[in-house]
Amino acid sequence: MLVLVSTVILYVAGFVFLYGVIRLAVRHALEDLEARRPGVLRSQEVAAAQDRTFVRENPFVANG
Secondary structure (H helix, E strand, C coil): CHHHHHHHHHHHHHHHHHHHHHHHHHHHHHHHHHHHHHHHHHHHHHHHHHHHHHHHHCHHHHCC
């Protein structure tokens, strides 16, 4: 009986531990995404501006 009780306690504690680890990992991943978002948005704006400049300088690229 003691083995059964200890097995159930360890089993439940393992799931609680895994839930906590996964929750912590997701929280850190979301924080990293939020921290990188301004840089990604800025790089997209720069790339779009470079594309417009390239097309203006080379109109044959846009069939114009």
